[in-house]
Amino acid sequence: MSRRSDEYQAGVPQKSYDLLFEGFIVLGVVLAIVVVLAAVVGSPDYPTVRATDVATLQPVAFDQTAATILSGQSSLQTYGPPYTNDNDNAQKILGISPATWAGVRIPIDAAKVLVLDPLAKLAQLSPQVATALDEYNTASSDQQDAWNTAYLKALDDATVSNGRVHVTNGDYGPVPTMVDGLRSLAAAGLLEGALQSDLRIPYSLDNTRALLFFEDDVDHNVAGSLDMLGSQWGIVHETGAYPGAWWLGPYALFYQIPPMNASPNGDLQVALIMLVIFLILMFLPVIPGLNLIPRGIHLYRLVWRDWYHRPDGSGGEAPTGTL
Amino acid sequence: MNLTAGAQRFVKRNLTLEDVLPTQMPVYVNSVWYLFGATALMGLVLIILTGLVMCFFGPTWYHFSPIGHYVNSMHFWSTQLFFVGLVLHLVVKFMMAAWRDHRWSTWVWGLLSLSAAIFAGLTGFLMQTSWDSQWIAVQAKDAMNAIGIGGFFNTLNTGQMLTVHVAVVPTVTLIFIGIHLLLVRRDSPVKPISPKPAKAGAPAAGEKVGPR
Numbered sequence: 001m002s003r004r005s006d007e008y009q010a011g012v013p014q015k016s017y018d019l020l021f022e023g024f025i026v027l028g029v030v031l032a033i034v035v036v037l038a039a040v041v042g043s044p045d046y047p048t049v050r051a052t053d054v055a056t057l058q059p060v061a062f063d064q065t066a067a068t069i070l071s072g073q074s075s076l077q078t079y080g081p082p083y084t085n086d087n088d089n090a091q092k093i094l095g096i097s098p099a100t101w102a103g104v105r106i107p108i109d110a111a112k113v114l115v116l117d118p119l120a121k122l123a124q125l126s127p128q129v130a131t132a133l134d135e136y137n138t139a140s141s142d143q144q145d146a147w148n149t150a151y152l153k154a155l156d157d158a159t160v161s162n163g164r165v166h167v168t169n170g171d172y173g174p175v176p177t178m179v180d181g182l183r184s185l186a187a188a189g190l191l192e193g194a195l196q197s198d199l200r201i202p203y204s205l206d207n208t209r210a211l212l213f214f215e216d217d218v219d220h221n222v223a224g225s226l227d228m229l230g231s232q233w234g235i236v237h238e239t240g241a242y243p244g245a246w247w248l249g250p251y252a253l254f255y256q257i258p259p260m261n262a263s264p265n266g267d268l269q270v271a272l273i274m275l276v277i278f279l280i281l282m283f284l285p286v287i288p289g290l291n292l293i294p295r296g297i298h299l300y301r302l303v304w305r306d307w308y309h310r311p312d313g314s315g316g317e318a319p320t321g322t323l
Numbered sequence: 324m325n326l327t328a329g330a331q332r333f334v335k336r337n338l339t340l341e342d343v344l345p346t347q348m349p350v351y352v353n354s355v356w357y358l359f360g361a362t363a364l365m366g367l368v369l370i371i372l373t374g375l376v377m378c379f380f381g382p383t384w385y386h387f388s389p390i391g392h393y394v395n396s397m398h399f400w401s402t403q404l405f406f407v408g409l410v411l412h413l414v415v416k417f418m419m420a421a422w423r424d425h426r427w428s429t430w431v432w433g434l435l436s437l438s439a440a441i442f443a444g445l446t447g448f449l450m451q452t453s454w455d456s457q458w459i460a461v462q463a464k465d466a467m468n469a470i471g472i473g474g475f476f477n478t479l480n481t482g483q484m485l486t487v488h489v490a491v492v493p494t495v496t497l498i499f500i501g502i503h504l505l506l507v508r509r510d511s512p513v514k515p516i517s518p519k520p521a522k523a524g525a526p527a528a529g530e531k532v533g534p535r
Contacts, residue, residue: 001341005511008424009349012514017348026358027365030404034369038396045386045395046454082474091469098471105474205482212479215461223458230462238448238455242399245444247406267469282434285422294420295516303419304515307351 046239049214049222055186059165060158061218062186066179067155068216069114071148075216076110083108091268098268106208114213118194119178122185129181132174139173147173230255250277342508352512356415360507363408367500369401371493378489382450402444409437421513429510432503439496446488449478460484 001009055062068074076083080090082105090099108114116133123130136144154167165183167176185191195209220229228234235252238244254273260266284290294300301308341347376394377384385395413433416422422430445463449456460478467473477483 001345001511002337002339002509004337004509005342008514009511013350014347015350015353017345017352019345022358023361023365026361027368030362030365030401031369033404034366034397034400037400038393041396041400042392043385043396043399044451044453044455045392048452048454048457080468082468099468099473101471102474106477205485206477206480208477208479211457211460219458219461222454226454228455228458234458234462239453243403244455245441245448247410247441247444265469267466271466271470278434278438282431284417285420285427285430291420291422294418297418299418300420300516301518303354303356303415304351306353307515308518310350 041242044238044240044242046226049219050189051186051191051210051213052189054214054218055183055191056163058218059160059163059183060155061221062183063158063165063179064152064155065214065216065218066115066182067148067152067175069110069213070116070175070178071145071152072111073152074110074114076108076114076212079108082106091265093265093268093272108209108212110212113209114195115178115182118185118191119182121194121197122181126181128177132177132181135174136178143173147171147175151175151179231261250274337509338505342511345508349512349514351515356419357512359408359412359415361408363405363412364500366401366405366408370398370405373398373401374489374493382485383452386452398447402447406440406444409440413437419513420516423513423516424510426506426510426513429503429506432499432506436496436499436503439492439499443488443492443496445478446484446492449481449484450488452481 051062054065069076072078078084078086078089080086080088081099081103084107085104087097087100090097092099116137119129119133123133136147139147150170151167151172154170154172155165158165158167160166165180182191185194191213192207192210195213196204196207223229223234224232226239227237228239230252233249233252233256234244236244236246236249251270251274254260254270255266260269260273263269280287280290373394377391377398380388380391384391386392416430416433445459448459449463463478464473467476467478476487
């Protein structure tokens with residue numbers, strides 16, 4: 001043994017041991033459990049939420065999403081760093097906001113990037129959309145706001161027939177044509193591609209825009225129906241009865257209790273709490289009181305039960321460690 | 324200064340062949356409570372093996388292939404057992420106050436290994452390319468953005484998460500676990516807690532935890 005071990009183990013009785021044999025036994029047991037669970041239980045594989053599905057199955061929800069993003073009322077529009085420079089909206093504690101330190105690293109103007117840019121591509125194929133887009137882009141921002149607000153309100157009472165979304169008559173300008181066009185693009189399965197296609201085509205490994213498109217109401221509604229919201233301890237389980245990251249249970253716990261469960265700064269608050277817990281764990285060996293907990297709860301007696309009951313009565317005497 | 328000679332001296336001083344491949348163990352190491360660390364290690368072995376298979380076929384393979392789904396399921400359950408072993412190992416080592424007798428650094432590297440493993444798990448969930456990944460990606464991005472690393476660690480960037488999952492995080496995790504194991508074997512198993520509280524004049528609680 002190393003000199004350090006030799007000194008430490010001086011006087012301690014030793015027994016024969018086979019590390020590799022023990023390792024193979026444990027590997028065999030773990031492998032057997034994994035083989036059986038993989039065969040019998042499998043693993044989760046719930047389908048993704050695709051734009052084509054939302055456009056065809058929930059056309060009103062799609063239109064509301066698109067119209068909300070176009071109007072600038074999506075959460076993404078004024079998110080703050082790393083997407084926009086709205087630093088006031090970044091999470092903070094006592095005025096300290098780590099989110100702002102690196103600035104806008106992934107600039108995203110939601111209305112432009114998620115709606116107007118894909119429509120500009122579609123305009124190459126559709127004269128109707130081209131005309132509507134031109135009318136929208138040349139209108140004043142007040143006029144755009146008026147159209148968007150009126151159309152968003154009208155969508156609250158929208159009906160669907162033959163796959164088309166109908167709203168009451170009103171002054172919506174070119175917005176319905178634009179939203180219809182975007183929904184057609186999505187229904188054809190081309191929206192995700194249009195969102196990513198001005199990046200490094202034909203290579204697209206970054207799905208940031210496509211994943212952000214439905215992140216508000218649509219994703220939350222799906223997650224809610226599958227018990228996966230943060231308030232439902234979503235992180236500790238996956239779809240169905242499969243376990244998720246259950247080891248993050250303590251992390252998820254803090255999202256359930258005030259003030260974190262209702263705070264706009266909840267993520268930062270929970271992260272700070274977890275950092276404190278981690279530091280306590282790290283320094284626990286030298287924190288008076290806490291480092292004596294093991295002696296208090298006596299569970300160590302289970303681990304060393306044989307040692308404490310040695311026939312020669314040596315257990316717990318000279319060779320034992322200090323606490 | 325001869326770096327190689329220095330490395331030789333370090334190995335001779337800290338890690339003999341008997342430490343790496345022990346054939347003897349103190350008699351107090353005699354219960355199943357000692358096996359959770361090994362359980363985690365063997366879970367990690369299976370994670371790496373099944374992960375290597377999936378590297379050849381890509382993260383979406385398992386959606387279309389029954390064999391792919393089975394390998395993915397093995398990867399999934401290996402991960403679950405890895406964390407079962409890891410968490411129980413942490414709990415048992417806490418019960419044993421295993422940081423005693425100058426083993427604080429072993430405790431710290433174990434915690435760092437757990438932290439790295441948690442990031443490995445997160446990026447793994449993002450690689451399922453399923454609804455679960457989709458939802459976790461948009462949720463986790465808020466936490467990453469809040470602590471200021473979202474611009475560099477973008478959970479919505481599948482390419483970045485894939486390379487981080489198969490290269491960066493496993494490397495860091497293996498290095499941390501390697502250091503942890505080196506310290507475990509160098510120092511040998513911590514002695515049992517004395518059933519009698521330390522007497523006056525004896526070392527106080529937590530006194531012998533730091534480096535020599």
